[in-house]
Amino acid sequence: MSDATVTATVAPSGAVRASEHPIHLAISGTYSTGKSTTTEALSVATGIPRTHALTSREILKDLVPGKQVQELSAVELLALGLRRLEERIHNEAMPGSFVSDGSVIHEWIYGEARMRVGINPGAGPLHKLLSELAGLPVKRFYRQYMQAYGQITKARAKRIYDAYVHLPVEFPMRPDGHRPVSERFRRMSDELLIQTLEEMEMPYHVVRGGVEERVDQIIRIFELPTVLPVGEAVTIAQRRVREAGEILEADARRHAAQRESSRLRRVRYALRY
Numbered sequence: 001m002s003d004a005t006v007t008a009t010v011a012p013s014g015a016v017r018a019s020e021h022p023i024h025l026a027i028s029g030t031y032s033t034g035k036s037t038t039t040e041a042l043s044v045a046t047g048i049p050r051t052h053a054l055t056s057r058e059i060l061k062d063l064v065p066g067k068q069v070q071e072l073s074a075v076e077l078l079a080l081g082l083r084r085l086e087e088r089i090h091n092e093a094m095p096g097s098f099v100s101d102g103s104v105i106h107e108w109i110y111g112e113a114r115m116r117v118g119i120n121p122g123a124g125p126l127h128k129l130l131s132e133l134a135g136l137p138v139k140r141f142y143r144q145y146m147q148a149y150g151q152i153t154k155a156r157a158k159r160i161y162d163a164y165v166h167l168p169v170e171f172p173m174r175p176d177g178h179r180p181v182s183e184r185f186r187r188m189s190d191e192l193l194i195q196t197l198e199e200m201e202m203p204y205h206v207v208r209g210g211v212e213e214r215v216d217q218i219i220r221i222f223e224l225p226t227v228l229p230v231g232e233a234v235t236i237a238q239r240r241v242r243e244a245g246e247i248l249e250a251d252a253r254r255h256a257a258q259r260e261s262s263r264l265r266r267v268r269y270a271l272r273y
Contacts, residue, residue: 022096023048023222024160026103028197028204029167030189034211037234037241038167039101041215045233046224049094052101053087056080074142077114081107085153092160103161104153105196111146113189115139117182154200164197164204165218211238 025048027039036052043050056069063083064076072080084107092100169190173183197204207217212234219226228236 022098023224024092024098024100024162025218025222026100026157026161026164027167028103028106028164028193030109030169030186030193032171032173032186033167033169033190034171034214035167036101037211037237038214038218039099040240041211041230041234041237042099042218042224044236045215045226045228045230046099046219047227048097048099048224050101051088051091051094051098053084053091056084059083059087074138077111078145081111081149089156100161103164104156105150105193108146108150108153109189109192109196111149112192113185115143115146116188117185154196158200158202161202163222164202165221166193166197166204166206167214168206168208170208 027035027042029035039050039052042048059080060067060069060072063079064072067076069077069080085104088100088102088104092098092104169186173186205218205221207214207221209217212230215230215234218224219230
């Protein structure tokens with residue numbers, strides 16, 4: 001896809017709009033808010049390249065083969081966050097404009113939320129209690145690490161992005177058997193994202209509705225050019241995201257069939273931190 005010639009300035013109203021230098025937009029939102037589809041559709045409609053990090057499932061195949069996110073220890077989760085940060089920094093180094101699916105602060109937000117609701121937000125009460133007890137000796141270090149990680153990612157976000165578009169929680173979470181997420185975790189992450197954008201004093205706009213409505217709003221807000229009708233762009237984006245998801249889910253099912261289901265594995269899972 002060719003890079004549309006898009007530049008940005010700050011309008012008298014304070015909104016960022018396309019005009020004088022490359023525009024860097026981050027599409028923000030927690031799990032199952034439609035970030036990927038919205039970002040892909042916006043990219044297709046405007047011709048602005050989409051940038052993103054590999055999904056956790058894609059990274060884990062190399063980082064911690066054979067494990068799912070809900071089985072990761074705190075150290076492994078930190079490594080996953082760093083790997084995704086590396087992905088974003090590399091991909092956002094492209095010249096010209098881009099729209100980012102998520103942003104450099106997202107993994108930090110998820111880490112902060114995990115500190116509040118537990119290392120595996122989707123686990124039952126017993127697993128959460130055992131994990132909490134197992135993690136007591138390292139919790140202070142983990143908190144300090146996340147504080148430093150947050151400082152670095154927030155500083156980069158202020159340097160690299162012109163503005164954020166935030167997608168609030170509007171739809172039920174789609175269970176995929178992989179993401180260890182609860183509704184409480186999802187709502188908390190959403191609140192933390194908004195709080196962080198306010199703290200950073202970043203320009204941001206909350207857009208709601210279906211994918212086509214969202215893309216229309218974003219194009220109007222930032223006065224972006226279009227190279228394809230929005231409805232057609234949404235259809236293309238939905239197909240691409242669906243096909244990518246089907247590939248990941250098929251791979252996950254294949255790995256699940258190969259996994260050992262033993263009492264020892266379940267105990268290790270419950271006691272990890």
